[in-house]
Amino acid sequence: MKLINFVLNVIWLLFAGLVMALGYAVAGLICMILIITIPWGIAAFRIAFYVLWPFGRTTRVRDDAGAASCAGNVVWLVVAGWWLALGHIVTSIALAITIIGIPFAWANLKMIPVSLMPLGREIVSTDDRFAGW
Template sequence: MSIIGNIIWIVFGGIFIFLEYIIAGVLLCCTIVGIPFGLKAIQLSVLGLAPFGQKVVPNESSGGCLSIFLNIFWLIFGGFWIAITHLLFAVLFAITIIGIPFAAQHIKLAGFALTPFGKSLK
C-alpha cells in the first residue's frame, strides 16, 4: 500500500513539495549559519517525496537546549508558514474520502515542519 500511495503522492504534487524543500535546503546550505536548517529542509524533502511508510520519531537526545533554540528560530523564520500550508492542504484533501490518507500525510509533514530539530525519520 505504501508504494502505491507514494506513487500517487508523487504524481499529484509530491514532486513539487520535494523540489521546493530540496532547493531551499541547498540554498540554506550555502551559508555556514544555514547548514543545520538546510539539512532539516533536505530531510523534509525526503519525507515530502515519499511520506507513506515513514515515521517521524523523536531522537534519543531530543531534549537538548540547542534543539529547542533551533526549533524556535526555525518556527519564527518559516516553519510556522510551512506548517500552515500543509494544514491547509490537509483540510482540502480531507474533504473527499479518497483524500483522507493524503490529508494524514500532510498533517505528519506539518508536525515535522513545525519543529524538525530533535526528530528524525524512521
C-alpha cells in the same frame, strides 16, 4: 504491506509530495546559501526526502536531542517552519475535498509537527521494531 505503501507513495507523490518537497528544497537551498544556517538546510533536505515518500516511514524524537535542538527549532519556526506548516494545511484541505484524498490529507496533517520542529527528530521505517516510540 510494501505494495500498499508503494501505491500510496506514488499517489502521494503526484498529488502532494512533489509540491511540498519543493517547498522544503527551496528552504534548504536558502539555508545552505546563508552559511550559518547549514544545519537547518540539512534538516530541510532530510524532510524533503521524507515528504516525497512518506508511507512506510515515520518520525520520532531523538533521545540525544538537547537544548541546541530546541533553540534551533525556535529559529526554524520563525523563519521557515510556519510557512511549510501552512503549506501542509492548504494542501490537506485541497486533498480532503475528495473522499479518496482524505487519507492523504490526514497524512499531510501528521507532517506538521516535523515541519515546525525538524531538529532533534529522525526519520525511521515503520518496519523498525520501536519506530513509533
